[in-house]
Amino acid sequence: MNTATPTEFEFSFLEEGFSARDIVEQKINESSMSDDRDAFYVCDLGDVVRKHLRWTRNLPRVTPFYAVKCNDSRPVVATLASLGIGFDCASKMEIQLVQALGVAPSRIIYANPCKQVSQIKYASTHGVQMMTFDSEVELMKVARCHDNAKLVLRIATDDSKAVCRLSVKFGAQLKSCRSLLEQAQKLGLDVIGVSFHVGSGCTDPETYTQAISDARYVFDIGEELGFNMNLLDIGGGFPGSDNGQLKFEEITAVINPALDKYFPADTGVKIIAEPGRFYVASAYTLVVNIIAKKVIMDEESGSDEEDEGTNEKTLMYYVNDGVYGSFNCIFFDHAHCLPTLHKKPKPDEVMYTCSIWGPTCDGLDRIVEQCNLPEMQVGDWLVFENMGAYTMAASSTFNGFQRPDINYVMSRPIWQHVQQICSQGTPAPAEDSYFFEVPACCGRESNLEVPAKPCQAHVV
Numbered sequence: 380m381n382t383a384t385p386t387e388f389e390f391s392f393l394e395e396g397f398s399a400r401d402i403v404e405q406k407i408n409e410s411s412m413s414d415d416r417d418a419f420y421v422c423d424l425g426d427v428v429r430k431h432l433r434w435t436r437n438l439p440r441v442t443p444f445y446a447v448k449c450n451d452s453r454p455v456v457a458t459l460a461s462l463g464i465g466f467d468c469a470s471k472m473e474i475q476l477v478q479a480l481g482v483a484p485s486r487i488i489y490a491n492p493c494k495q496v497s498q499i500k501y502a503s504t505h506g507v508q509m510m511t512f513d514s515e516v517e518l519m520k521v522a523r524c525h526d527n528a529k530l531v532l533r534i535a536t537d538d539s540k541a542v543c544r545l546s547v548k549f550g551a552q553l554k555s556c557r558s559l560l561e562q563a564q565k566l567g568l569d570v571i572g573v574s575f576h577v578g579s580g581c582t583d584p585e586t587y588t589q590a591i592s593d594a595r596y597v598f599d600i601g602e603e604l605g606f607n608m609n610l611l612d613i614g615g616g617f618p619g620s621d622n623g624q625l626k627f628e629e630i631t632a633v634i635n636p637a638l639d640k641y642f643p644a645d646t647g648v649k650i651i652a653e654p655g656r657f658y659v660a661s662a663y664t665l666v667v668n669i670i671a672k673k674v675i676m677d678e679e680s681g682s683d684e685e686d687e688g689t690n691e692k693t694l695m696y697y698v699n700d701g702v703y704g705s706f707n708c709i710f711f712d713h714a715h716c717l718p719t720l721h722k723k724p725k726p727d728e729v730m731y732t733c734s735i736w737g738p739t740c741d742g743l744d745r746i747v748e749q750c751n752l753p754e755m756q757v758g759d760w761l762v763f764e765n766m767g768a769y770t771m772a773a774s775s776t777f778n779g780f781q782r783p784d785i786n787y788v789m790s791r792p793i794w795q796h797v798q799q800i801c802s803q804g805t806p807a808p809a810e811d812s813y814f815f816e817v818p819a820c821c822g823r824e825s826n827l828e829v830p831a832k833p834c835q836a837h838v839v
């Protein structure tokens with residue numbers, strides 16, 4: 380395996396002692412010198428690598444196939460490709476993207492149960508064999524258009540406690556699995572396993588246990604019919620940051636015993652997953668600038684000062700990215716985005732009831748309906764953390780507002796670690812303290828503590 384160069388990955392190195400947060404500061408300082416205060420992202424590719432180490436430590440039996448739909452930016456996909464993981468692709472374009480980075484077809488699962496015929500043909504001619512299905516019609520299309528498909532039956536889950544439900548659209552009910560498998564048999568197709576997705580943003584780890592047990596039930600039917608069932612795909616649904624109600628480790632503590640019970644290691648079943656949000660959410664910080672502001676006096680807004688516990692005016696801030704751009708996650712991903720302030724407020728600073736709006740001419744374009752913030756001015760900056768999942772992947776340039784630039788960074792030790800994995804083909808054991816310690820200057824928990832020091836990162 381060849382080693383890759385930073386140039387291929389299009390990122391800057393972080394010098395020792397500096398963090399992605401320092402790059403945020405540096406970019407804000409640079410932009411503040413000019414009138415050109417465009418919104419921008421900083422993406423810490425090292426965070427993506429750390430997530431991978433966290434994955435391998437907590438789910439040692441499960442090979443991740445990153446869900447490209449979540450964030451298809453090339454440096455992220457290239458970093459994950461060099462770590463040797465697989466990819467969940469939902470379309471021809473996603474297959475093209477990962478194959479252009481040298482990913483072998485065996486590391487791709489075409490995990491879209493409802494595929495366009497021409498795209499099934501594309502998968503066939505490009506060697507992609509693993510693909511999901513959940514209906515008879517899909518089986519017939521695959522039988523016609525693919526010479527060598529290895530099919531994975533997607534089953535529905537109880538995703539009622541997930542933030543984004545997927546089983547309303549995909550997944551066969553358990554009662555129809557036998558007839559689907561019989562149909563596959565009649566068509567001479569090769570079914571190799573079962574997949575499921577518990578819904579994105581899963582809040583109940585027991586959903587995985589039930590789904591793993593259901594998958595066992597379908598495996599048994601498949602084996603009874605003579606299929607060589609050797610793949611279990613436990614989908615996505617893992618949290619992207621530690622801010623939510625459920626930590627990754629709380630989920631894996633439930634998944635591992637369920638896997639050992641229903642799919643013990645000695646059965647030889649290969650277990651994969653399709654994490655999306657887990658790998659990328661916390662790597663991205665979005666920085667937006669206040670481009671306009673309105674002050675509404677309380678008589679005007681009709682609010683009751685004493686009831687609200689706030690002051691005599693409310694403030695409307697307009698910033699240069701909105702729901703047609705990165706904040707589409709508010710609609711599509713049910714996200715609640717709250718900013719941290721770039722300028723540290725004074726301890727006795729007066730707070731006002733505020734709303735935050737995107738830059739387009741649409742009244743729907745509202746990022747925060749109500750929050751308390753100090754009075755800020757046009758030209759001030761707001762910082763949104765954990766913005767890597769389902770944000771720019773679905774953003775538009777509606778009204779002529781361009782997507783923010785993304786500044787990719789990685790520390791040298793993490794880059795060296797990636798190179799090591801890349802050249803050896805297997806993950807080297809991670810020095811936990813080296814990779815997991817949050818640098819003192821990082822200030823992740825509160826951007827108000829970041830020291831103002833010059834950043835020494837440079838573009839390679």
Ligand SMILES: Cc1ncc(COP(=O)(O)O)c(C=O)c1O
Pocket residue numbers: 446449467490491545576578579580614615616617653654655656657
């Ligand atoms: C088939 C499939 N796999 C994986 C994912 C990724 O899910 P998550 O981001 O919750 O890990 C999705 C998300 O919609 C999906 O539809």
